[in-house]
Amino acid sequence: MIKNFWKDNSTPVLCVKLGATVIGMFIFAIFIMPPLYTLFCDITGLNGKTGGQYNIETKKGVDSFGVDTSREIKVQFIATNNETMPWEFKPIDKTVIVHPGEATVIKYYAHNPTDRAMIGQAVPSVVPYKAAGYFHKTECFCFNSQPLQAGESAELGLSFIVDIDIPKYVKTITLSYTLFDITGNSEENKISQNTVVPEVLQLVSIN
Amino acid sequence: MAHGPAKGFSRWLYTTNHKDIGSMYLWFSFAMFLLGGVFALVIRAELFEPGLQIVEPGFFNQMTTMHGLVMVFGAVMPAFVGLANWMIPMMVGAPDMALPRMNNWSFWILPFAFAMMVATLFMEGGGPNFGWTFYAPLSTTYAPPSVTFFIFAVHIMGASSIMGSINIIATILNMRAPGMTLMKMPLFVWTWLITAYLLIAVMPVLAGVVTMMLMDIHFGTSFFDAAGGGDPVLFQHVFWFFGHPEVYIMILPAFGIVSAIIPTFARKPLFGYSSMVYATASIAFLSFIVWAHHMFTVGLPIAGELFFMYATMLIAVPTGVKVFNWVTTMFKGSMTFETPMLFSIAFVILFTIGGFSGLMLAIAPADFQYHDTYFVVAHFHYVLVPGAIFSITAGVYYWLPKWCGNMYNETMGKVQFWLAFIGLNVTFFPMHFVGLAGMQRRVPDYNQFFADFNMISSMGAFLFGAAQLMLLYNVISTIVSGKKASDEVWEDPEGLEWTVPSPAPYHTFSTPPPIK
Numbered sequence: 001m002i003k004n005f006w007k008d009n010s011t012p013v014l015c016v017k018l019g020a021t022v023i024g025m026f027i028f029a030i031f032i033m034p035p036l037y038t039l040f041c042d043i044t045g046l047n048g049k050t051g052g053q054y055n056i057e058t059k060k061g062v063d064s065f066g067v068d069t070s071r072e073i074k075v076q077f078i079a080t081n082n083e084t085m086p087w088e089f090k091p092i093d094k095t096v097i098v099h100p101g102e103a104t105v106i107k108y109y110a111h112n113p114t115d116r117a118m119i120g121q122a123v124p125s126v127v128p129y130k131a132a133g134y135f136h137k138t139e140c141f142c143f144n145s146q147p148l149q150a151g152e153s154a155e156l157g158l159s160f161i162v163d164i165d166i167p168k169y170v171k172t173i174t175l176s177y178t179l180f181d182i183t184g185n186s187e188e189n190k191i192s193q194n195t196v197v198p199e200v201l202q203l204v205s206i207n
Numbered sequence: 208m209a210h211g212p213a214k215g216f217s218r219w220l221y222t223t224n225h226k227d228i229g230s231m232y233l234w235f236s237f238a239m240f241l242l243g244g245v246f247a248l249v250i251r252a253e254l255f256e257p258g259l260q261i262v263e264p265g266f267f268n269q270m271t272t273m274h275g276l277v278m279v280f281g282a283v284m285p286a287f288v289g290l291a292n293w294m295i296p297m298m299v300g301a302p303d304m305a306l307p308r309m310n311n312w313s314f315w316i317l318p319f320a321f322a323m324m325v326a327t328l329f330m331e332g333g334g335p336n337f338g339w340t341f342y343a344p345l346s347t348t349y350a351p352p353s354v355t356f357f358i359f360a361v362h363i364m365g366a367s368s369i370m371g372s373i374n375i376i377a378t379i380l381n382m383r384a385p386g387m388t389l390m391k392m393p394l395f396v397w398t399w400l401i402t403a404y405l406l407i408a409v410m411p412v413l414a415g416v417v418t419m420m421l422m423d424i425h426f427g428t429s430f431f432d433a434a435g436g437g438d439p440v441l442f443q444h445v446f447w448f449f450g451h452p453e454v455y456i457m458i459l460p461a462f463g464i465v466s467a468i469i470p471t472f473a474r475k476p477l478f479g480y481s482s483m484v485y486a487t488a489s490i491a492f493l494s495f496i497v498w499a500h501h502m503f504t505v506g507l508p509i510a511g512e513l514f515f516m517y518a519t520m521l522i523a524v525p526t527g528v529k530v531f532n533w534v535t536t537m538f539k540g541s542m543t544f545e546t547p548m549l550f551s552i553a554f555v556i557l558f559t560i561g562g563f564s565g566l567m568l569a570i571a572p573a574d575f576q577y578h579d580t581y582f583v584v585a586h587f588h589y590v591l592v593p594g595a596i597f598s599i600t601a602g603v604y605y606w607l608p609k610w611c612g613n614m615y616n617e618t619m620g621k622v623q624f625w626l627a628f629i630g631l632n633v634t635f636f637p638m639h640f641v642g643l644a645g646m647q648r649r650v651p652d653y654n655q656f657f658a659d660f661n662m663i664s665s666m667g668a669f670l671f672g673a674a675q676l677m678l679l680y681n682v683i684s685t686i687v688s689g690k691k692a693s694d695e696v697w698e699d700p701e702g703l704e705w706t707v708p709s710p711a712p713y714h715t716f717s718t719p720p721p722i723k
Binding site: 129182 | 306369372373377380381407408410412414418433434435438444445449508
């Protein structure tokens, strides 16, 4: 029976095959489609999502300190609060002009005006989406969730490099952060795990 | 061997007979059709005049959602499965379905699924109000608490459809009478075989997408939640990867029914049988690569817009082959216009109109104007109502004499056809105009300058509803007091189902029939 499995279409074997197809498609929908979608968007930059932490040395064959001073790119920063997020959230540096390859640090400002401790999570998005793959963040507050005590404020740091290979027609990049309230979503253990404050944030924490 | 049906209610509870189960599927789907129709009439009553008069906007949203869900999963799909149960074993010369016990189960979980889904209307926070496409985050972050019941109901419906289609595939592949080769099968059997494969492929994806919703809502995952690194657009991709094949699941068996009826009343064999088979298979294949045409406005890249636009237009080719084959079958035939034929001809004409508005919607740059307007509503009702509903009605009139042994009243049938035909066009044709003028779907109020057309639509909807009550009356009066039908019923119809007596005995083809 086993050796003829692929040719045998008697009813029990057929049912096993069709059932396996059903399970396969279910697994495909839950475990393969979402990662595939994320991968596809990472490669193409389609949904404007920027990559994770960028390590300069990973880029082979390029002088990691090579700066293309012949080009100037305007980088604009936008901040949006998602739905009911009550924090004050805005870029301190609204626009910077950078050369491709040049490491730049800018800051956002966040303030929790409520009387309770909250956790925020910023989600980045880059326009034009074709620039997403060329916009590298070496440090970013968006890599971690951001806890703020009642009334506390913080300056949130972002350091980035625009890739020197960025297409010639890109003159302006807009980076948008949407701040989400994830206080309710994170269980307690999650909060303690995820709230390792990155160095760049510890430096600028005020109040 | 020659057992008759058991006595009493347990006959229906325990039955493994394909005819009993087919009848239960058909009655269940008709009940759901009337329920979904009532929901539709609530919508049309509210839209009779601009402004809010009858229902709260929140309840209006629940009505649009439930109308879609009940019609798609409760009316159209079970009706086709019911017809498959009744006709496929008789068409291929089999004594019953391949897996009769599973057949019983796949029917009997359905009433529970719909009881659960309809019960959400009475729960705190109301029923599903996010549209039948249940886009996240409307159906996750902003959903009423009853959404969990909705998710489980969809799981059960999916399980029912999957079991039904495994059964149908096993029956068609393994239970055919000797000599009934694949290319001798009636087209209804062919279209159902292909539909069953579509169901096997995409119902698990639907189960997957609602499972991801369930996990996002209750278990802290973030598949569709941007705050946690997910993406709401992913929902739309996964949903429509299921959803587009789903719309063909609701139309391919209809092609099969019409391909059985038109040759009978044109008194000519079906033109281009093998091209019909290949066209059906091509449509099924294409259905997997066009899903994003539902999402032209989410911000696809130009290359994606173009790919999905051209792939969508490509579907018009095999569909055109089918339409031309039906027209050619009728060409120079000795046509008569009994009720099933009237419904079938209306199917060919109106489905083609729906196909043309589909082509308009496929044009990506133009779709930005049409998206989420009543033009879309007009389009998919023109393909689904004359497509699925008319073909099912045609099939019921065509095979009812074989099922119950009595002939329906031809005059009553024709009156019902014309009521339904006029009602349908009066309801949905004006929606093209208000849609092109910018009236949005799923909104309980509208600008006053759409008032006249909406009033016409609402009047048509009530006429169409009355026509369905007449269908119910016709079917019941045929069963109760119709004249005795002959075994052949029609003039020299093709197919094994006409070689058995009317009404079809409880057990048919216990020994395989000879195949010419």
